[in-house]
Amino acid sequence: MTRTRRSPLLVLAVALGLLLTQLAAPATATPAVSTATITGIVRDTGGNPLSGVDVLVHSTGFDPATSTVTGIDGRYEVEVPPGTYRIRFEVPGGRTVWYLNGSTYAEADPIELTAGEQFAAQDVTIEAGAAIAGHVRGPGGSPVAGATVWGFGPGDLWLGRARTTTDTDGRYVLDGLAELPYRIAVVPPAGLGLKVVWHDAVTPVAPGTTDDIDVALAAAATITGTVTDQEGRALSGVSVTAWSPIDTWVAGAGASTGPDGTYVIEGLSPGEYRINFRRADKTGRWSGPAMTRALSTPVVITGTETVAGIDSALTPAFAYTAVSDLVVPDSGICDPIASGCHLPFPSNRFTRRDPSTPTGLRVSIDPASMPSNTAGVPVDPTHWNELDGFSPSAAMLLQVPDVDLVRSGAAPVTDPARSLDSDSPVVLLDATTGERLAHWVELDSYAEPGTVPILFIRPTQALREGHRIVVGVRGLVRSDGTAVQPTAAFAAYRDLVRTADVNIEDRRPQMERVFGDLAAAGVARGNLQFAWDFTIASTQALSGRMLHIRDDAFARLGGHAPSFTVDYDQPSTTEGIAREIRGTYDVPMYLTGTGQPGSEFQLGPDGLPQYTGTYTANFRCIIPATASADDPAGVGIYGHGLLGTAGQIYAPRRVAVQDNRAFCGTDLIGMAEEDVPNVINILKNISTFNTLADRLQQGHLNTLFLGRLLVAPDGFASNPAFQDGGRPLIDDDLVYYGISQGGIMG
Structure with missing residues (x-):
């Protein structure tokens, strides 16, 4: 076997490479310890471990940062972030000790901990605590069960350091207490009508019970x-x-x-x-x-x-943009969005909710807001407050100091169509239908020098009964061309600034509705100088009483003509007029007294006029010379002029001759000549205006009965004064003809 000899330099190079590779490789991260640990044991005075002790770790004197409970061996262990802590030990029943053996947070030993530190606390010994006991009884001496009994030690503010509940005998025991003074507070169970009672401070002595600390609860x-x-x-x-x-x-x-x-x-x-x-x-x-x-x-x-x-x-x-301390004097009885207590007018500011009316509203004008006459007597708004809205024909009223209507581009009386232009400074809106309403704007030409004239917004036609109307005003300028500024109250509504005025704030939902209606009509909220709404009175409120007396009175006739007498039947000396006939007739009455000037409706519980007897009305008639039994005259009711009488019956004589028509008239009581003294009194005291309106409605009923006499077969046509040879000189072709006041009332 052949061995290959390795070069020492090669071996060294390989070793260095391996070393560099290890150095270049990323090191394995060792997890950083971010908490500290506190451990310890809690024992009683005999050295025995105490289980179930609450261990509360505080970083402040208030709520603990964390807590645990000792085990059966008395041991505890808690993890906390690095910081400074004080430890509180609380045994069941309320006995509390701070580490080491302090009685308050301030007396406790602080423990400073760093990340990863293992702090072994010294063993804590908790002595057998003291106790306070007693009974809680009610005003009659009977025990009160379920009452909460608190023991408040020194420094305790919102919660006492010990708490328990009375048993069925009213007995309580606060145990585990330190030898400190405790104020005892007893909170009775809800529904007994008793109040919280405090007992004087009691200092218990360990290891015993301070008993008979009884508390008597009092009615509250x-x-x-x-x-x-x-x-x-x-x-x-x-x-x-x-x-x-x-x-x-x-x-x-x-x-x-x-x-x-x-x-x-x-x-x-x-x-x-x-x-x-x-x-x-x-x-x-x-x-x-x-x-x-x-x-x-x-x-x-x-x-x-x-x-x-x-x-x-x-x-x-609401999503308020700011908060203000704005309070407007008299905002509870006046409207603060413009100058003048009752301006703008009419306004739903002066209504209240009433589900019993067709509009769901009732006019509500505070008597304290009303002006006084020269004698210092304030106007009584009682009869206005019976209505469920405002007049369909009245102008809207506003006061704007130094306003220039020409510069502002407001629609004049000569061009009301301009009010429907998109840039019209005044917008009149039927909020019930969404329709823009034509109108013109003008200032009171009769205003006294040095006063702010009333600005009138006049609709070109009567507003619809029961409908809600919204008015928006923007772009008004003064005589120097500067913009008119809104009041502080209106600006608070427009700009969503919360005020300190409860009356302003109570109206805010309604104003938000107004702004929404105008926005839907293309009127920007931020440009408005004034805006408000009002509701037109219902048909029932405007005409209900008149219709009631009409229906009730005609029902009493049973389809016949009223009873009548002819007191005067003489040839006339006026050219074209053959005869003048005078007399009286009976009409059901709904007024107080005899129905004299100044009387008023006798109202029943339902607010409707009650039948009070019979009113004797007068009549005067003229028969044209053209009338004959073969060519009987048509008939007409004549309405006299302002505060006039039936004696003006000759006013339509030319029509009588030209049209072959007999005319009859009656005094339109309420606004007849005999009512002049009452009218003068009303001018002195407008609170009595209802006497004119009530008697005038009786006058309308009288006129309707006159019409029945003219057309009924058993009416005037049945009387010899209106006959020729036993045949009628008149037929039942009835018209109405009135002048001035008579024309308006007709």
Whole structure:
């Protein structure tokens, strides 16, 4: 066998190569240790291991960073990140010791640990603890089971270091305690109407029990209420808390609303409490209502009473861009989005929800907001507040100081079609249909010098009953060409700035609806200077009473003509008129008293006028000379002028002759000559305006009955004064003819 001799240099080269290869190869990583370990044993004073002891490792004086429990051999082991720690040992029952044998976090020995360190703690000895025991009884001395008993040691703030629950005999035992002073707090079970009671500090002595530390619970006050949304729907899960003057970070008592939106806060001692309502998806409220605690209204407890009706209606939470401390004086009774308490007007700001009306609303004008007359008597809004909306024919009113309507490009009375242009500064929108409405804009030409004139927005046609109308105003400029600035309240709505004014915030959902309607019509939110909405009253609200008395009165006729008498039947001296006939007729009455000027409807429980007797109405008729039994005259009702009488019956004499038509008229009571004194009184005290409107509706009924007399066979045509040789001089071809007031009312 031949051996190959290796060169020493070759062997050296191979060895060096292998060495370099190993050096170049990546080293195997050794895992870095990122935690430290604490181990130890807990024993009793006899040296026996204690199992079930809680071992809590603190990096601060508050919640522990980690924890474990000793095993059957008394041993424990915990892993923690590097840092400084103090260890607390807590045996069942509440006895607490800090390492080494301290009684508080501050007295405990700090343990500084580095990564990977194995810290073997000295054995901890826990002496047999002391105990405090006693009974908890109610106001009548009966035991209270299920009460929570806390032992608060020195330095304990929110939670006591020992806790237990009373048994069926009301007995409690707080054991495992250190020889420290403990304040005993007893929290009664919910539903008993009892309040939390504190017992004076007790210092137990180990290893015994300090017994007979009895606590008598006292009756407490209760606050109850209901929380809904703005539509009146119950809100569950709302946190309702009661804050006393000394409560800073945590409320002293609280509850949550149930499925029906109700809550009960029990255990309240005498004092003042401000109630907070909060849910994550809603904008919080305080009692009052108010947006802040400082502005809230306190609920005062004087004894053990139940204060009910502390309700709240929460609005949705919005994506606010900022928070402001804005509070507008009188925002609870006035509209803060423009100048003037009731401006803009009409506005749904002055309505409230009422599901009993066709519109779902009811006008709600606060009496405190109303102006006074020269005698200092404020206007009473009671009758306005009976309606479920506003007039279909009234103009919208606004005040804008120094506005220049020409520079602004507002539609004038001569060109209302301009109001429908896309850039019109005023947008009038029927939100029920989505239709833009034509209008014109003008200033009050009768405004006194030095005052801000009213700006009128006048629709070209009556608005539809029951419809919701939205007004948007943008692009108005002053006489110097600068833009009109919105009020702080309107800017807060437009720019989503949360205010401290609960009245402003309560209206925010409605304003968001307005902005949404305008956006759908192409009106940008950010350009608006004013915007609001209002609802037109329903047909029922506007005409319901008149239709009711009409239907009720005609039902009483049973298809016949009203009873009547002819008191005057004489030839006429007026050319073309053959006869003048006067008399009276009976009409069912729905007014108070005798139906005299100043009377009003007698309303029933349903808000409708009640029948109160018979009203005797007057009539005057003229028969044209052209009428004959062979060619009877048609008939017409004549409506007299402003505050006039039926004595104006000769006004249509030319029509009577030309058309061969007999005319009859009656005093349109309510706005007849005899009502002039009442009209003057109304001008002095507008609160009595309803007397004019109510009596005027009776006047309309009188006019309708006059029409029945003209067309019914047993009416005027049956009376000799309206006959020739026993044959009627009139037929049933009825028309209406009115002048001035009569034309309007017709």
